[in-house]
Amino acid sequence: MRGWTLRLCAISPDECILKKRLRERLMSPLDVAEAQVRLSELIHAAIAGEHIVITDEDGTAVRLVPVEPLSRPRFGSARGLFTMSEDFDAPLDDFASYER
Structure with missing residues (x-):
């Protein structure tokens, strides 16, 4: 015959309520037809x-x-996250041959 061990855990009433609510929130799986x-x-x-x-x-x-x-x-939520150089919109030397 096996010996049985009884373990008692002392938890507060609030923890007991939370555990009960968690068990109530867990649903058993449903099949597609029932869903x-x-x-x-x-x-x-x-x-x-x-x-x-x-x-x-x-x-x-x-x-x-x-x-x-x-x-x-x-609007303005990215202010200060990045900066542009002063010559940002200046013509690029690589495209000089394309300009008229």
């Missing part, structure tokens, strides 16, 4: 932070994750 039926629900769940995994018959899997919205660049 097609529940797509809208799955999108909202992924946006809310749930981990959505969709599997195909051949065993391949994909993860449904929210995409960060693209932000517009702010």
